[in-house]
Amino acid sequence: MNKLAINGGEPVRKNKIYYGKQWIDDKDIQAVVDVLHSDFITCGPKISELEKVLCDYTEAKYAVAVSNGTAALHCACLAAGIGEGDEVITTPLTFAASANCALYCGARPVFADINPDTYNIDPDSIRSKITPKTKAVVAVDFTGQAVQNREIREICDEFGLVFIEDAAHAIGTKYDGKGVGSLADMTCFSFHPVKTITGGEGGAVTTNSKEYYDKLTLARTHGITHSDELMEDAPHEGPWYYEQISLGYNYRITDFQAALIVSQMSKLEIFKKRRQEIVQKYDEAFRDIPEIIVQKEIPESDTCRHLYIIKLDLDKLSCTRREFFDAMSAEGVQCQIHYVPVYWFPYYRRLGYEKGLCPNAEKVYESIMSIPLYPKMTDEDVNDVINAVRKTTDYYRKNS
Numbered sequence: 540m541n542k543l544a545i546n547g548g549e550p551v552r553k554n555k556i557y558y559g560k561q562w563i564d565d566k567d568i569q570a571v572v573d574v575l576h577s578d579f580i581t582c583g584p585k586i587s588e589l590e591k592v593l594c595d596y597t598e599a600k601y602a603v604a605v606s607n608g609t610a611a612l613h614c615a616c617l618a619a620g621i622g623e624g625d626e627v628i629t630t631p632l633t634f635a636a637s638a639n640c641a642l643y644c645g646a647r648p649v650f651a652d653i654n655p656d657t658y659n660i661d662p663d664s665i666r667s668k669i670t671p672k673t674k675a676v677v678a679v680d681f682t683g684q685a686v687q688n689r690e691i692r693e694i695c696d697e698f699g700l701v702f703i704e705d706a707a708h709a710i711g712t713k714y715d716g717k718g719v720g721s722l723a724d725m726t727c728f729s730f731h732p733v734k735t736i737t738g739g740e741g742g743a744v745t746t747n748s749k750e751y752y753d754k755l756t757l758a759r760t761h762g763i764t765h766s767d768e769l770m771e772d773a774p775h776e777g778p779w780y781y782e783q784i785s786l787g788y789n790y791r792i793t794d795f796q797a798a799l800i801v802s803q804m805s806k807l808e809i810f811k812k813r814r815q816e817i818v819q820k821y822d823e824a825f826r827d828i829p830e831i832i833v834q835k836e837i838p839e840s841d842t843c844r845h846l847y848i849i850k851l852d853l854d855k856l857s858c859t860r861r862e863f864f865d866a867m868s869a870e871g872v873q874c875q876i877h878y879v880p881v882y883w884f885p886y887y888r889r890l891g892y893e894k895g896l897c898p899n900a901e902k903v904y905e906s907i908m909s910i911p912l913y914p915k916m917t918d919e920d921v922n923d924v925i926n927a928v929r930k931t932t933d934y935y936r937k938n939s
Contacts, residue, residue: 550869550870550871551870551871551872551923551926551927551930552870552871552872552923552927553871554871555868555871555872555873556871556872556873556911556916556920556923556924557873557911558733558846558873558874558875558909558910558911558912559732559733559846559875559911559912559913560732560733560913560915561732561733561737561913562806562810562913562914562915563737563799564806566802566805567799567802567803570798570799570801570802571795571798571799573798574794574795574798575795577794579794580793580794580795581791581792581793581794582791582794583794584794585794585795585797585798585801586604586791586792586794586797588797588801589602589604589743589792589797589800589801589804590602590603590604590743592801592804593720593728593743593745593804594745596718596720596804596807597718597719597720597721597726597745598717598718598720598721599718599720599721599726599745599746599747600746600747600748600749600752601745601746601747601748601749601751601752601755602720602743602744602745602746603743603744603745603746603752603755603756603759604741604742604743604792604797604800605741605742605743605744605759605790605791605792606740606741606742606789606790606791606792607729607730607731607740607741607742607790608636608707608727608728608729608730608731608742609636609639609640609742610742610759610788610790611727611728611729611742611743611744612636612637612639612640612677612703612705612727613640613643613644613758613788613790614744614755614758614759614788614790615640615703615725615727615744615755616640616641616643616644616646616675616677616703617644617754617755617758617787618725618744618746618751618754618755618758619674619675619701619703619724619725619751620674620701621641621644621645621646621674621675621701622644622645622646623645623646624645624646624672625641625644625645625646625647625672625673625674625675626641626646626647626648626649626670626672626673626674627640627641627646627647627648627649627673627674627675627676627677628648628649628650628651628665628668628669628673628675628676628677629641629648629649629650629651629660629676629677629678629679629705630650630651630653630659630660630678630679630681630897630900631650631652631653631880631881631882631883631896631897631900631901632653632658632679632681632877632878632880632900632903632904633679633681633705633878633881634707634878635881635884636707637677637679637705637881638650638677638881638882638887640677641675641677646674647672648881648882649668649670649673650668650880650881650882650892650896650897650900651664651665651667651668651897652664652896652897652898652899652900653681653897653899653900653903654899655899655902655903656834656835657681657684657834657835657836657837658681658682658684658834658848658903658907659678659679659680659681659684659686659687660678660679660681660686660691661899662687662690662691662694664897665678665691665694666694669694669698669700673698673700674700674701675700675701675702675703676691676694676695676700676701676702676703677703677704677705678691678702678703678704678705678723679705679707679708680704680705680706680707680708680709680712680719681708682708682834682842682844682845682846682847682848682877683708683709683711683712683735683842683843683844683845683846684709684712684834684836684837684840684842684844685709685712685713685714685719685837685839685840685842686704687837687839688704688714688715688722688723688839689715689839692722692723695724701724701725702723702724702725703723703724703725703726703727704719704722704723704725704726704727705727706719706720706726706727706728707727707728707729707731707734707742708729708734708845708846709728709842709843709845710728710734710735710736710807710843711735711807711808711810711811711843712840712841712842712843713840713841714839714840714841715839716841720745721745721747724746724748724751725744725745725746725748725751725755726744726745726746727742727743727744728742728743728744728745729741729742730742730743730796730800730803733845733913734845735807735810735811735814735843735845735914736800736803736804736806736807736810737799737800737803738792738796738797738799738800738803739796739799740796741792741796741797741800742792753769754785757769757784757785757787758785758787758788758790759787759788759790759791760787760789760790760791761783761787761788761789762783762784762785762786762787763781763782763783763784763787764781764782764784765780765781769782769784770782770784771784807843809914810843810914811843813914813916814843814844814845814912814913814914815842815843815844817847817912817914817916817921818842818844818847818912820918820921820925821833821847821910821912821921821924821925824925824928824929825849825925825928828928828929828932829852829855830851830852830855830856830932830935830936831849831850831851831852831928831932832849832850832851832852833848833849833850834847834848834850844912845912846877846909846912847909847910847911847912848877848907848908848909848910849907849908849910849928850903850906850907850908851863851906851907851908852906853906855936855937856932856935856936856937857935857936857937858935860905860906860908862935863908863931863935864876864908866931866934866935867908867910867927867928867931870927870930870931871923871927872910872911872923872924872927872928873911874908874909874910874911875908875909876904876907876908876909877907877909878904879904880897880900880901880904882894882896882897910924910928911924
C-alpha cells in the first residue's frame, strides 16, 4: 500500500482529478444534433466547413479532414511518397503512431534523440541520423511546444527531405508568430478527447502544396476521385462517373464529428488562454521545489500546452517514480506517463530495435510524469494538484 495513504492523513482531494478531460458545452451538443437532423451525416458540407476553419486558423492553404490523427500521419506519409526501403526520422518520446506511419508504408523508422530540456526532437540528432535512404522527418510537437521549425526546415531543404510535423498536441500553438499547421510541408492534427479540441475522434492534415493536397484527398477516400482535373480517362460518361487512380483508404470523418470540431474551434482561444494560465501557475509553484524540474520552452514557441510534465529529480527523493505516482493517486490526483520510448515495445524489438538508441529520451522517460491540465480545471483544482505535488515531494524528500 502507498505510504501516504497510510500516514498522510486525509488526501488532498476525495474526488479524483484526471490528467486530461474534454470540455463539451450545449453549443457543441446542438451543433451535432443539427447535423443529425440534416440530410448529410457523412461526406457532407460540414467536412468542407471544418477544412476552411482549419485553414483560416492555421493560415495553411489546404486542409484535409480525416478519421483520426493516426490516419492523418499515414496519409501524409503516402502523399510524401514514402515506400519500401525508405527511412523516416522521428522521435521515440511520442505515441507509437508517429513511427508506425512509416511502417504502414513499408519504410523503416529511425529514432533521433531529444533535447533533454525541451523534450522535443533535437535537430543535431536528426542530422546525424540521415542516410541516403532518408525520405522524411516526422517531428513531434511534444506536449504542444513547437519543434525547432527553422532548424528542421533547413535540414530538410539541405537533404531534400519531406518535413512532416506531428502536431497532434499543438493545435493553437504558434511558432515565430505563425500558426503551427502552415510551417512544415504537411502538418498532422488529432482531435482525440484529451486533446485541446475534440471531435470524439478525428484528425486533419494541413499543407501549402496543391500536389500534396491532391494526394491527401485521394489517400483519404480509397484513391477515388470525381475531379475532372485528376481523372485520367476523358471524356467520361456523366456526373455519376468516378475513377480510382491510386490505392487509398477509408479515412473519412463524419459530418457530426466535423460539426463538433468546428464548434470546438470557436473556443480554441479561450481554451488556449486557460491552459496558459494553468501552466503559469504550475511553473510558479514548482520553481522553488528543487526535486521538481519543469519542461523548458524555446522562445519562438507561443505554446498551447496539451500536457504539463514534471520531471522528478530522483536523486533527491527517497522513492521511485512508481511510488511517487501512486502517492499522487492516493492524494486524489491521477497522473499519466507520456511516453514509453517507442522502440522499447515488443513489436519494435522484434524488428531489431534495442534499448540505448536515444539516451536522452530514455533518461527523461524514467523520471517524467504528466499532471492534470485541461481548461475546465478550476483554480481550486489547480491548487489541489500543486498541493498534492508539494505534499508528496515533502514526504519523500531525502534527509527531511
